[in-house]
Amino acid sequence: MTQPNALFLSFEGIDFSGKSTQARLVYEWFRQRDIPAMFVREPGGTALSEEIRRILLDRTYGTMCAEAELFLFSAARAQLVRETILPALSSGIHVIADRFHDSTTAYQGYGRGIDLDAVRAIHRLALNGVYPHITFFFDIPYEESRRRRALLNRPDDRMEAQDETFYLRVRSGYAALAKHEPDRFIVLDGCRPVEEITRTILQSIQERLT
Numbered sequence: 001m002t003q004p005n006a007l008f009l010s011f012e013g014i015d016f017s018g019k020s021t022q023a024r025l026v027y028e029w030f031r032q033r034d035i036p037a038m039f040v041r042e043p044g045g046t047a048l049s050e051e052i053r054r055i056l057l058d059r060t061y062g063t064m065c066a067e068a069e070l071f072l073f074s075a076a077r078a079q080l081v082r083e084t085i086l087p088a089l090s091s092g093i094h095v096i097a098d099r100f101h102d103s104t105t106a107y108q109g110y111g112r113g114i115d116l117d118a119v120r121a122i123h124r125l126a127l128n129g130v131y132p133h134i135t136f137f138f139d140i141p142y143e144e145s146r147r148r149r150a151l152l153n154r155p156d157d158r159m160e161a162q163d164e165t166f167y168l169r170v171r172s173g174y175a176a177l178a179k180h181e182p183d184r185f186i187v188l189d190g191c192r193p194v195e196e197i198t199r200t201i202l203q204s205i206q207e208r209l210t
Helices: 019-032 047-057 066-090 101-111 116-127 142-152 164-180 194-209
Strands: 008-012 037-041 094-098 134-139 185-189
Touching: 008 019, 008 101, 019 037, 019 094, 019 134, 019 194, 037 066, 047 066, 066 094, 066 101, 066 116, 101 116, 101 164, 134 164, 134 194, 142 164, 164 185, 185 194
Parallel strands: 008 094, 008 134, 037 094, 134 185
Antiparallel strands: none
């Protein structure tokens, strides 16, 4: 059982939505106040999960089928939950996650077209009952995602190399998830200034903490 005061916060959105920046800023907010907290990223966060991440993002595996992709993401998550997230929450440590299971629903379910009931069934097995208390969804247009990506001046990884149609399905998937679970999701305009977004997020977290 997790401690009732330990929050599990996930940060979601299409690539370059600003979710990683905000997740790091929130983690620093906890750390600066000596509030026990842990930052994790997906896929990754354990030795096994990081190795799976390497495979998933490697463009060498461009022919990877959607089902293999789904199982690899879920395998990395299952290990992360059992090895890292669940022990932290059970010890009263807040967890800030840069992506979690909603990414798989959006990318592999809505994006790749895998049956959503099948995706949810795999979630039930992989997550071991561990779901985020609050999920922040950073919504940005596809064009803004591409503009930000171009500023990095580096090659796309395997997931980033998907086309516009794919990303539009993923974004629509996130919107559907947020509409279905309004009590868990907080939708944020990812085009707003970083400082404004951070203030909104921290206000939501502080309300939950108190």
